[in-house]
Amino acid sequence: MTPLRFLTGPVGAARADAAARFAKELARRTSRPVDLRPTAGYGELLDAVLDRGADFAWLPPAVLVRAEELAGVTPVLAGIRANDARFRGAIFVRADAALTELDQLRQGRVAWVDRNSCAGYLFPRLFLRSQGWDPDQDFASQAHYGTHGAVVEAVESGVVDAGATFVHQEDAEVVGTGWGLSGANDRVRVLALTEPIPADAIATLEATPRAVREVVAEAIGTMHADPEGRAALAGLFGVQRFEPTLPARYDAVRSAMRASG
Known part of the structure; x- marks a missing residue:
């Protein structure tokens, strides 16, 4: 067969x-x-x-x-x-980073997953534009790492200042994340969340x-x-x-x- x-x-x-x-x-x-x-x-x-x-x-x-x-x-x-049949994108940094507000990320280094990733590229960039950013001009560098795990590793290692990945929420409580796959829940924190993504x-x-x-x-x-x-x-x-x-x-x-x- x-x-x-x-x-x-x-x-x-x-x-x-x-x-x-x-x-x-x-x-x-x-x-x-x-x-x-x-x-x-x-x-x-x-x-x-x-x-x-x-x-x-x-x-x-x-x-x-x-x-x-x-x-x-x-x-x-x-x-x-x-x-829920939706999730969100998250722009995140290391927990010990000096960055506390999104605007402090200007001229920083960012890691994306892939141009075809909603949580790891498309929706975070759309969110940034809604906040008055031009992502192609306002970052010092951008790089695509291919997987959510690789983005988390780049942020944790300090190769970049911030990354983008997915977040699942239930009743506003975070219950699943891209960094959670790497056991990094206590080592990163969120700067911004996007609109829901199907x-x-x-x-x-x-x-x-x-x-x-x-x-x-x-x-x-x-x-x-x-x-x-x-x-x-x-x-x-x-x-x-x-x-x-x-x-x-x-x-x-x-x-x-x-x-x-």
Whole structure:
């Protein structure tokens, strides 16, 4: 039987077992083998989607919008974390940094994740513009590090003055962050938070048959209902569950991408 081809962004060695567990669980629920292929970064992920190299893909919101425009992909499920299908971007510094206000960061060095990262680039820059900044002129330097973990490491090591990553909140309480993945909760602090960003999505490619879409969406959408499924979802995606979604949910991302040029 032809395997279901499933693309993801960077997984890393720490989540390799979790990726294998999810693939096994999805195969069990769909009665089809699953070929899960992580990519090294957002650019490689987008290229693989454009090459029609999968039936489904786990896509960050900005990559989803670009793939939607260029390859006709359709979001079918959105990730729920902290009981919300949204998150925020955060501009953060080391806990011991002399910087206490955003304006003190002018002419500083900043680390971004990727031009296709909402929390790690697009929404923080949009926020800065709303505060009267010109991000291309007001920083001494900007660099793209490729992953949230690499941005956190650059800030912690002092290579840069600030970075951008994601934050999940529940009832205004921070419950998950990019720096939390590195155990750096006490070593950094937030200077600013962006507007809410719609969550990453499981998307299907245009050529994927409708019957296959429905079977896979049902399998992933109900996976949280038992302990094995919940563990598979939490381990790879860091979600409580996935819920059905529509393209209109990502209008804020489209607006941010247009504003960024």
